[in-house]
Amino acid sequence: MAKNNLTIEFCGLEFNTPLVLLSGCVGFGDEYTRVEGFSNKDVGAVCLKGTTLDKRLGNPPHRIMETPAGMLNAIGLQNPGAHTVVEEILPTLDFSETRFIANVSGSTVEEYEEVTRLFDDSPIDAIEINISCPNVKEGGVAFGNNPDMSACVVEACRRATNKPLITKLSPNQTDITENARRCIEAGTNGLAVINTLMGMAIDIESRKPVIGNNQGGLSGPAIKPVALLKVHQVYQVAKAHDIPIIGQGGICTAEDAIEFLIAGATAIGVGTALFYDPTVCKKINTGLIDYLERHQLADLSDLVGTLTLHD
Amino acid sequence: MNSSYRNTIFVEDAEILQHTGYEGDQYLIRLRAPKTAEHAQPGNFVHLQCDDLLPMRRPMSLMRVKPKTGEIEILYKRHGHGTTLLSQRNVGETLSVMGPIGRPFKLENYHRYPLLIGGGVGLPPMVYLAEHMKNLRGEISPFVILGSEVPFPFPLKPSQIIIEGIPNGVIATMPLLEDWGVACRLASLQDYPGCFEGYVTDLARSWLETMEPHQRSEVEIFSCGPTPMLKAVKMLAEEYGLPCQVSLEEYMACAVGGCAGCVVRLETETGPKMKRVCVDGPIFEAKTVVFQ
Numbered sequence: 001m002a003k004n005n006l007t008i009e010f011c012g013l014e015f016n017t018p019l020v021l022l023s024g025c026v027g028f029g030d031e032y033t034r035v036e037g038f039s040n041k042d043v044g045a046v047c048l049k050g051t052t053l054d055k056r057l058g059n060p061p062h063r064i065m066e067t068p069a070g071m072l073n074a075i076g077l078q079n080p081g082a083h084t085v086v087e088e089i090l091p092t093l094d095f096s097e098t099r100f101i102a103n104v105s106g107s108t109v110e111e112y113e114e115v116t117r118l119f120d121d122s123p124i125d126a127i128e129i130n131i132s133c134p135n136v137k138e139g140g141v142a143f144g145n146n147p148d149m150s151a152c153v154v155e156a157c158r159r160a161t162n163k164p165l166i167t168k169l170s171p172n173q174t175d176i177t178e179n180a181r182r183c184i185e186a187g188t189n190g191l192a193v194i195n196t197l198m199g200m201a202i203d204i205e206s207r208k209p210v211i212g213n214n215q216g217g218l219s220g221p222a223i224k225p226v227a228l229l230k231v232h233q234v235y236q237v238a239k240a241h242d243i244p245i246i247g248q249g250g251i252c253t254a255e256d257a258i259e260f261l262i263a264g265a266t267a268i269g270v271g272t273a274l275f276y277d278p279t280v281c282k283k284i285n286t287g288l289i290d291y292l293e294r295h296q297l298a299d300l301s302d303l304v305g306t307l308t309l310h311d
Numbered sequence: 312m313n314s315s316y317r318n319t320i321f322v323e324d325a326e327i328l329q330h331t332g333y334e335g336d337q338y339l340i341r342l343r344a345p346k347t348a349e350h351a352q353p354g355n356f357v358h359l360q361c362d363d364l365l366p367m368r369r370p371m372s373l374m375r376v377k378p379k380t381g382e383i384e385i386l387y388k389r390h391g392h393g394t395t396l397l398s399q400r401n402v403g404e405t406l407s408v409m410g411p412i413g414r415p416f417k418l419e420n421y422h423r424y425p426l427l428i429g430g431g432v433g434l435p436p437m438v439y440l441a442e443h444m445k446n447l448r449g450e451i452s453p454f455v456i457l458g459s460e461v462p463f464p465f466p467l468k469p470s471q472i473i474i475e476g477i478p479n480g481v482i483a484t485m486p487l488l489e490d491w492g493v494a495c496r497l498a499s500l501q502d503y504p505g506c507f508e509g510y511v512t513d514l515a516r517s518w519l520e521t522m523e524p525h526q527r528s529e530v531e532i533f534s535c536g537p538t539p540m541l542k543a544v545k546m547l548a549e550e551y552g553l554p555c556q557v558s559l560e561e562y563m564a565c566a567v568g569g570c571a572g573c574v575v576r577l578e579t580e581t582g583p584k585m586k587r588v589c590v591d592g593p594i595f596e597a598k599t600v601v602f603q
């Protein structure tokens with residue numbers, strides 16, 4: 001993509017555009033290149049699927065279900081294990097097109113640290129700590145909903161790498177701002193807000209949950225208002241420390257993206273929207289350029305956190 | 312770089328050319344989707360935007376593909392919110408089609424007697440495969456068995472093609488297949504005229520039983536349909552020691568391999584695996600599939 005005013009800086013890295021393809025929606029970075037008209041060049045970064053130390057088969061089917069204006073998923077962190085990702089998958093990725101961010105998960109603090117260390121010794125551009133996965137029995141959201149544990153995981157990962165660390169926060173907790181503050185103190189360089197909300201769907205004939213894991217994470221437009229408020233809240237804590245946010249949750253259009261920028265996000269996550277329109281990123285980019293021109297803004301950073309509240 | 316699959320799936324705004332309803336909430340939709348039509352192979356599916364009100368697309372098997380006119384045909388059953396909205400779309404409107412998707416049927420070691428078994432909404436891939444096979448030159452003569460518990464979405468026609476091992480009076484076929492000269496019989500428990508009264512696998516067994524052993528060893532089964540039927544087909548194939556490929560369905564989000572939402576459990580020589588129905592399938596070897 002030609003140099004334009006969509007370029008942003010995120011945790012010291014330059015992104016082509018503010019768009020970040022979200023973990024779990026784009027496999028290990030190359031799957032969507034199957035689609036003609038899709039290009040990794042249209043996004044600033046791509047987050048890879050949640051990775052654990054050992055390979056995981058994930059949850060039994062059904063793993064996904066459409067819900068009003070969204071979907072539930074309970075994949076259960078199916079992944080081939082960190083060694084395979086680093087040794088076999090990363091070498092096949094085209095780092096000239098975009099930046100790649102690992103998404104690290106574990107059942108113990110030690111596992112988070114170990115996986116982060118493996119990615120530290122790799123060409124990956126940044127590491128996202130997933131302490132908000134609602135679909136695994138141990139770790140994940142169990143860490144992310146407790147500020148002490150969250151801080152403990154971030155500190156451990158910090159010990160293991162000097163690459164930019166982004167901590168992905170859960171909306172399924174009482175006070176997301178306290179958690180954000182503790183993660184910043186523990187050394188995170190960025191925040192991702194929000195991961196999915198926990199939900200359920202029931203088959204009324206069998207009277208069983210539709211999802212094999214019984215419950216799943218809700219994503220898509222249905223969660224956008226929740227995500228927007230959480231970004232706004234977290235920004236109040238993060239801005240004092242100059243910690244950037246990847247805003248995410250139901251973003252489908254340039255208008256959605258602009259709302260998140262105004263609320264305080266520096267980068268814009270796109271996940272579920274890809275499933276409906278795999279070429280949505282091009283459209284969001286075009287809409288963003290349009291908006292900048294219409295409002296005579298030099299670049300997107302002029303928008304970040306410009307929300308003025310009613311008295 | 313792993314680029315062999317780059318740009319193999321197309322996104323097209325496809326005009327609805329025909330949309331016909333049949334008994335049993337079944338619909339045939341014909342769309343203009345030239346890129347999909349040009350590149351599709353038997354076993355492939357498309358991921359369809361049924362309506363702007365829905366957050367997700369729906370995977371649909373291809374039944375007919377006409378590269379010359381750039382058309383594709385899909386047969387679907389209305390059973391949920393998405394297909395209900397789809398059934399209300401009119402000729403002249405456009406739908407976004409993503410396709411073609413999936414690994415096609417493996418046809419390199421062609422067996423001489425392909426047995427195609429389709430049940431209910433599993434009928435389309437069998438019709439697509441049968442059309443492909445009749446276009447091939449050589450000694451391949453497929454036998455197609457279609458089963459349905461709601462009226463078939465076509466008029467039943469008595470077949471002129473004689474097939475050994477078929478009970479007397481079982482003469483009904485699908486007109487399209489008859490026109491192509493492809494042997495076909497229908498099965499149902501609903502007592503439809505000319506149809507075999509029983510399961511598709513029972514009719515298949517009666518055909519297999521009358522074959523000479525050397526002929527039977529050249530049978531390969533291809534199947535698509537509801538899970539209980541596929542289980543029975545898998546058992547039949549195992550009983551006779553025949554190779555068998557099945558086409559599977561699962562809820563899908565991305566349909567490009569990105570979300571791992573559509574997996575099926577396989578037992579392989581190297582242990583259990585979760586494979587994505589969209590891009591690792593939808594065609595799998597029946598012997599590896601663990602049906603839930």
Ligand SMILES: Cc1cc2nc3c(=O)[nH]c(=O)nc-3n(C[C@H](O)[C@H](O)[C@H](O)COP(=O)(O)O)c2cc1C
Binds near residue numbers: 049223249272564570
């Ligand atoms: C199918 C699916 C799988 C996901 N897997 C992961 C994951 O492995 N790690 C993670 O941090 N987030 C995961 N997520 C959450 C997304 O990255 C994202 O935070 C969330 O879906 C909200 O954004 P969206 O509404 O744009 O999808 C997953 C989401 C979906 C829909």
Ligand code: FES
Binds near residue numbers: 589
């Ligand atoms: S539907 Fe996403 S991997 Fe198959």
